[in-house]
Each structure stands twice: as C-alpha cells, then as structure tokens.
Amino acid sequence: MSTSSSASPSRAATLTDVARLAGVSIATASKAINGRAQVRAETRQRVLEAAEQLSFAPNALAKSLLQGRTGTVGLLTSDLEGRFSIPVLMGAEDAFGAGRVSVFLCDARGDAIREQHHIRALLSRRVDGLIVVGSRTDPRPPLEGDIPVPVVYAYAPSEDPRDISITADNVEAGRLAIDHLLSCGRTRIAHVSGDVTYKAAKDRARGAADALADAGLELVGGRTFFGSWSEGWGRGAARMVVERHPDVDAFFCGSDQIARGVLDALRELGRDVPTDVSVIGFDNWAVLTTNARPQLTSIDMNLEQVGRVAAKRLFAAIEGTASSGIEELPCRVVTRESTVPNG
Amino acid sequence: MSTSSSASPSRAATLTDVARLAGVSIATASKAINGRAQVRAETRQRVLEAAEQLSFAPNALAKSLLQGRTGTVGLLTSDLEGRFSIPVLMGAEDAFGAGRVSVFLCDARGDAIREQHHIRALLSRRVDGLIVVGSRTDPRPPLEGDIPVPVVYAYAPSEDPRDISITADNVEAGRLAIDHLLSCGRTRIAHVSGDVTYKAAKDRARGAADALADAGLELVGGRTFFGSWSEGWGRGAARMVVERHPDVDAFFCGSDQIARGVLDALRELGRDVPTDVSVIGFDNWAVLTTNARPQLTSIDMNLEQVGRVAAKRLFAAIEGTASSGIEELPCRVVTRESTVPNG
Numbered sequence: 052m053s054t055s056s057s058a059s060p061s062r063a064a065t066l067t068d069v070a071r072l073a074g075v076s077i078a079t080a081s082k083a084i085n086g087r088a089q090v091r092a093e094t095r096q097r098v099l100e101a102a103e104q105l106s107f108a109p110n111a112l113a114k115s116l117l118q119g120r121t122g123t124v125g126l127l128t129s130d131l132e133g134r135f136s137i138p139v140l141m142g143a144e145d146a147f148g149a150g151r152v153s154v155f156l157c158d159a160r161g162d163a164i165r166e167q168h169h170i171r172a173l174l175s176r177r178v179d180g181l182i183v184v185g186s187r188t189d190p191r192p193p194l195e196g197d198i199p200v201p202v203v204y205a206y207a208p209s210e211d212p213r214d215i216s217i218t219a220d221n222v223e224a225g226r227l228a229i230d231h232l233l234s235c236g237r238t239r240i241a242h243v244s245g246d247v248t249y250k251a252a253k254d255r256a257r258g259a260a261d262a263l264a265d266a267g268l269e270l271v272g273g274r275t276f277f278g279s280w281s282e283g284w285g286r287g288a289a290r291m292v293v294e295r296h297p298d299v300d301a302f303f304c305g306s307d308q309i310a311r312g313v314l315d316a317l318r319e320l321g322r323d324v325p326t327d328v329s330v331i332g333f334d335n336w337a338v339l340t341t342n343a344r345p346q347l348t349s350i351d352m353n354l355e356q357v358g359r360v361a362a363k364r365l366f367a368a369i370e371g372t373a374s375s376g377i378e379e380l381p382c383r384v385v386t387r388e389s390t391v392p393n394g
Numbered sequence: 395m396s397t398s399s400s401a402s403p404s405r406a407a408t409l410t411d412v413a414r415l416a417g418v419s420i421a422t423a424s425k426a427i428n429g430r431a432q433v434r435a436e437t438r439q440r441v442l443e444a445a446e447q448l449s450f451a452p453n454a455l456a457k458s459l460l461q462g463r464t465g466t467v468g469l470l471t472s473d474l475e476g477r478f479s480i481p482v483l484m485g486a487e488d489a490f491g492a493g494r495v496s497v498f499l500c501d502a503r504g505d506a507i508r509e510q511h512h513i514r515a516l517l518s519r520r521v522d523g524l525i526v527v528g529s530r531t532d533p534r535p536p537l538e539g540d541i542p543v544p545v546v547y548a549y550a551p552s553e554d555p556r557d558i559s560i561t562a563d564n565v566e567a568g569r570l571a572i573d574h575l576l577s578c579g580r581t582r583i584a585h586v587s588g589d590v591t592y593k594a595a596k597d598r599a600r601g602a603a604d605a606l607a608d609a610g611l612e613l614v615g616g617r618t619f620f621g622s623w624s625e626g627w628g629r630g631a632a633r634m635v636v637e638r639h640p641d642v643d644a645f646f647c648g649s650d651q652i653a654r655g656v657l658d659a660l661r662e663l664g665r666d667v668p669t670d671v672s673v674i675g676f677d678n679w680a681v682l683t684t685n686a687r688p689q690l691t692s693i694d695m696n697l698e699q700v701g702r703v704a705a706k707r708l709f710a711a712i713e714g715t716a717s718s719g720i721e722e723l724p725c726r727v728v729t730r731e732s733t734v735p736n737g
Binding site: 312 | 466468480483484487496497498499500501503511512515516519520624625626651654655658681685687
C-alpha cells in the first residue's frame with residue numbers, strides 16, 4: 052500500500068471515493084477496476100490512478116481469502132462431452148491453488164437461454180469471476196448483459212477484441228505435426244482432417260501447408276482432405292489416398308478418431324506403421340491413443356495450461372489488471388510408436 | 395395446506411413453533427424436516443406431524459422459486475473424465491426444470507481434502523442440496539461432518555443405509571446382455587470383463603451367470619475372464635477364447651473398450667460379426683460404439699435417468715420427504731449391427 056495516500060488513514064477508501072476522485076460514475080469505476088472491457092483505456096487509467104492514490108483495495112477475492120473465506124469462480128461450458136472443459140477446469144483449479152478457490156462448472160449445452168440462466172445463478176451466488184469455455188476455437192459472441200465480474204474466454208475466444216481470450220495455437224500445431232514427420236524422414240505427407248467449417252481444422256491445415264512449403268514440399272494430393280471427425284472418414288480417406296498416391300509415407304490426422312481409422316485401414320492394406328507409413332493424430336485423447344495399434348503419436352493442446360492461464364488472467368482482472376485480446380498458447384507433440392519405431 | 399391448523403392464521407409458523415410442538419430442539423426439527431439421516435424415525439415422524447399441524451412450509455427452494463430467485467444444487471464428482479458425471483448432471487438439470495434450478499459441478503478428483511473444500515464452498519454459496527457422483531458403483535463413505543442440506547448419492551452409493559443412493563442395477567444389466575444374446579440364438583457365450591476389484595464387474599458377471607443358468611447353460615470356459623478395462627485386454631482375451639473354445643458364438647464384454655478389442659481380434663481371426671459371432675459391449679459410449687465395425691450393440695446404464703431420479707429424491711428431501719437406502723435403476727440394451735444382422 053502507498054504511504055503517500057491522500058485518503059484519511061482512519062478509514063479505508065471506498066469505490067465511491069475512487070469514482071469521485073476520478074470524476075466518473077460508480078458503475079464506471081467498478082467496471083474499470085474489475086477490468087470490464089466497456090471502459091475506454093484513458094478512463095480506466097484515470098480510475099486506476101485514483102484507486103492507487105487512495106490505496107483502494109478492490110480485490111474482493113483477496114479480501115475473502117484474507118478473511119478465511121474461499122473464493123469461487125464460475126466455469127460456463129458448452130462442451131457436452133466435457134472433453135475440453137474438464138482439463139480446463141482442472142488447470143484453472145490448480146492455478147488458483149487447491150483449497151483456496153472453488154470452480155463451479157455449469158453446462159449451457161450451447162443454448163443461449165440456458166447460458167443466461169446459469170450466469171444469473173452464478174452471479175446471485177457471488178462468484179468472483181467467470182471462465183467461459185467453448186467446444187471449438189471459432190470466436191463466439193461475448194456474454195450478453197452487464198456482467199459485474201471479470202470474464203475470461205477459454206478455448207473458444209470472444210468475438211470482442213476487448214475481452215480476454217485464451218486459446219490454443221492451432222496454426223502452430225499444424226506446423227509442429229509436419230515438422231515432427233519431417234524429422235522422422237517423411238516427405239510424402241497426406242493431411243486428413245475433419246469438418247472444414249471448424250476454424251481449428253482450417254488453422255491446422257494452414258500450419259501444415261506452411262511448414263511443408265518452408266521445406267520445399269507440398270501435401271500429397273495438393274490439398275487437405277477435409278471430411279468429418281470420425282474413424283469411418285479416417286478409414287475411407289486412407290484407402291483413397293493410398294490408392295491414388297501409393298508412395299504416401301505419412302498421415303497427419305486432424306483428430307485421434309480420424310487417426311484410429313487411418314491406422315486400421317493401413318493395417319488392412321498391409322502397410323506397416325511406422326516402418327512404411329508414419330501416423331500422427333490430434334488431441335492426445337488417452338482412450339484412443341494408448342489403445343491404438345501401434346500406440347498413436349498425437350498433438351496435445353495443453354488444455355490444462357489453457358485453464359491455468361485463463362485462471363491467472365481472471366485473477367489479474369479481479370485485481371484490476373485486465374489484459375485484452377486473444378492469447379494463443381503453444382501445443383506439443385507427444386511421441387509414441389506410430390511415428391517413431393520402438394527402440 | 396391444512397385448514398384445521400391450530401396455529402394463528404395471522405402469521406406463518408416457524409421452525410421454532412414446530413420444534414416446540416414436537417418437543418425437540420430446533421436443530422433436531424431442522425434435521426428431521428430436511429431429511430437428514432441422523433434423526434430417529436419416530437422423532438422424525440413426530441416433527442413432520444407437528445409441521446403438518448402448523449402448516450409449516452419449510453421448503454427453502456420452493457420459497458426461492460416463488461420469490462423469483464433460482465435454486466442451486468451442488469454436484470460433487472470424483473469422476474475425472476466426466477464420462478459418468480456429465481449425463482448425471484444433465485439428467486438432474488432436466489428433472490429440476492431448466493431455468494429454475496442451476497446445478498454447480500465441482501470436481502474432487504477422488505481426494506477427500508478437495509471434497510471437503512468444495513463442500514464448504516458450495517454450502518457457503520447457499521446451495522439447496524448436494525448430489526455426490528462417484529466413478530464406480532462400489533459404496534463410498536458418506537460425506538463427513540454435519541451437512542445442513544439434503545444429500546443424494548448417485549452412481550456410487552453411500553455406505554450408510556440411512557442415506558439416499560441412486561445407482562444402476564448392474565446384476566440385472568448382466569442378465570439383459572445374456573438374454574439379448576440368447577434371443578439372437580447364441581448359446582456358447584463368453585464373458586470378457588475388466589478389473590475384478592470393481593463391484594460393477596462382479597455384478598455384471600453374476601447377472602450373466604444367473605441368466606445362463608436359468609437357460610440351462612454356462613459361460614464358455616466356465617468362468618468370467620476378468621482383466622482390465624482396455625482394448626488391449628479385449629484383443630488378447632478374444633484370441634485366447636477362440637483358440638481354446640473355437641465354437642464360441644458370442645462375447646458379452648464388460649465395457650465398450652473391451653468390445654472394440656474383441657471386434658478387432660475377431661476380424662483378424664476371420665470370424666464374421668454378427669454372422670459367426672455376436673458381440674455386445676457395455677456403457678453405450680457413442681465415440682466407441684458408432685465407430686466400431688460393425689457398429690456395436692451395448693448396454694446403456696441410463697445415467698441421465700440416474701441423474702433425474704437423484705434430483706427428484708433430492709427435491710423431495712428438501713421438501714421434507716426423505717427416502718433412504720440404495721435405489722437401483724434398470725439399464726437397457728441398445729441394439730446395433732454387432733448382434734443383429736442389418737436388415
């Protein structure tokens with residue numbers, strides 16, 4: 052705390068004091084301190100300077116923790132199967148510190164009315180902030196209405212660049228996959244992916260094409276084979292690619308489900324993995340990767356890290372230090388026997 | 395409401411009135427009305443009669459809803475992957491009625507300290523009740539400490555028979571699977587299952603053996619082949635069974651993962667499914683059943699129904715009508731091409 056505070060030392064400064072000194076309404080002061088995006092940068096700066104001058108301690112969560120109460124954060128998901136939400140939830144809890152902050156998950160099922168209902172319920176239970184998790188990386192509309200606590204968007208970023216969004220860098224992930232296959236000595240690489248309407252599918256394909264171009268190569272067939280996120284598509288696409296391009300020596304698959312289908316088709320075509328053909332999947336979903344024959348190399352989107360960073364940004368916003376824009380976190384390759392022969 | 399109430403009609407009866415009339419402490423009256431198990435049946439009866447006589451309306455949740463506020467229920471899970479929790483969560487929300495009650499999910503990760511922490515956080519946020527979901531059907535210790543709201547255990551029942559527990563009837567599910575295979579004309583049926591330390595694995599095996607005994611048959615090999623919940627075990631077990639018992643004509647698998655392994659091994663052994671051999675899985679996990687070749691018949695544990703019934707029992711307990719004991723709900727067969735030839 053500043054010792055040069057101009058506020059009376061006999062009583063803690065209130066939000067009203069801060070608003071008066073900054074020459075703004077209490078609502079605006081609150082928004083500025085809570086890091087809400089609706090406040091202009093210069094106004095926010097003025098409010099934060101006033102808060103600093105008055106030694107105003109706005110951090111409700113920190114106050115709760117100091118008083119021995121626990122903080123709570125709402126996690127709003129639209130991811131029915133929980134595949135993306137659960138790791139984000141766990142990462143966020145770990146970042147907040149077990150035993151200090153509880154994360155309450157609500158499932159909106161991709162339904163706007165249900166989302167509104169859950170937000171009201173969470174706010175009425177005095178959560179300190181909200182993390183909104185989506186099931187795909189396409190930007191989503193920001194939460195409607197006036198949300199009095201900070202919000203961070205995870206995996207699915209907000210369409211509003213003033214919001215705080217944390218997602219995975221799928222373009223770089225496409226590069227990573229191709230670079231790994233090039234390291235394994237592969238040059239005739241096919242890319243079989245899912246639904247082309249997904250931004251993630253397009254991003255991964257772009258990164259893959261860029262990495263190949265940098266190596267003076269191009270995708271087998273000259274294009275990405277987009278289809279659906281299913282084993283059936285993986286099987287069909289693999290048969291088609293091998294028939295048209297018998298010299299194919301690697302498959303970069305847009306999901307582990309597609310990769311499982313590609314592996315099955317290659318086995319039935321008599322192509323040995325990884326001796327003849329290398330296969331890399333995407334998602335690093337243990338149920339699929341560790342049960343595959345051979346076990347499947349895959350790209351991991353580090354979703355727990357997405358959750359941890361979302362929690363940190365939310366914590367910072369609660370403390371009045373809001374960032375903004377989309378932050379894309381790196382993915383990583385998890386190598387198994389489908390690309391690298393078992394030594 | 396009773397019109398013969400002896401309370402003054404000019405003011406609503408309070409819990410203190412009820413306690414006085416029943417001759418118990420306010421704490422005991424509260425526990426009796428909230429359906430907590432620590433109260434003796436006769437005491438509870440006396441309190442409920444007093445409440446009836448005074449037209450006492452204790453339902454905090456109903457009051458909230460009447461006043462236009464939403465109710466909230468905490469769902470405490472220890473199921474990391476969310477496979478069992480998410481359908482239970484959705485069923486509970488549907489039973490409560492969308493837009494009226496929000497369910498907050500907290501993940502305890504099977505850790506008692508984390509569980510305590512989440513319970514404190516949920517109670518401090520004034521949830522109206524708790525649903526505790528486990529990842530296996532083995533009974534678990536009841537929640538520790540004095541929980542001031544009703545609790546219902548879902549999927550994993552409480553060890554305390556005074557608690558309310560809702561789970562799936564895995565013995566009957568084993569019967570259902572065998573009855574379906576018998577209906578398909580199969581008589582040489584093998585049962586390949588997972589970890590024998592799971593009560594669910596033992597229950598399904600018992601139901602299967604009972605159904606076969608009723609038909610004058612027994613399992614191929616005279617026993618259940620227990621192993622692990624993995625595709626790898628399914629592949630190995632199928633090869634072993636076919637080698638030792640070439641006349642096997644059906645596999646009942648303890649999970650869809652095991653069934654996927656069995657299907658792959660049978661294909662590689664040249665056994666046609668379902669012409670030569672029928673295969674039925676367990677869990678009806680769409681990712682595995684719909685991508686299998688052929689698509690996999692499976693037992694569905696109706697987990698959404700478990701969630702719906704848990705919600706109803708919790709609602710009843712909040713209203714003062716608590717049940718107790720373990721309620722086992724029926725499972726169902728979902729037929730696909732792995733048991734029934736595609737017409």
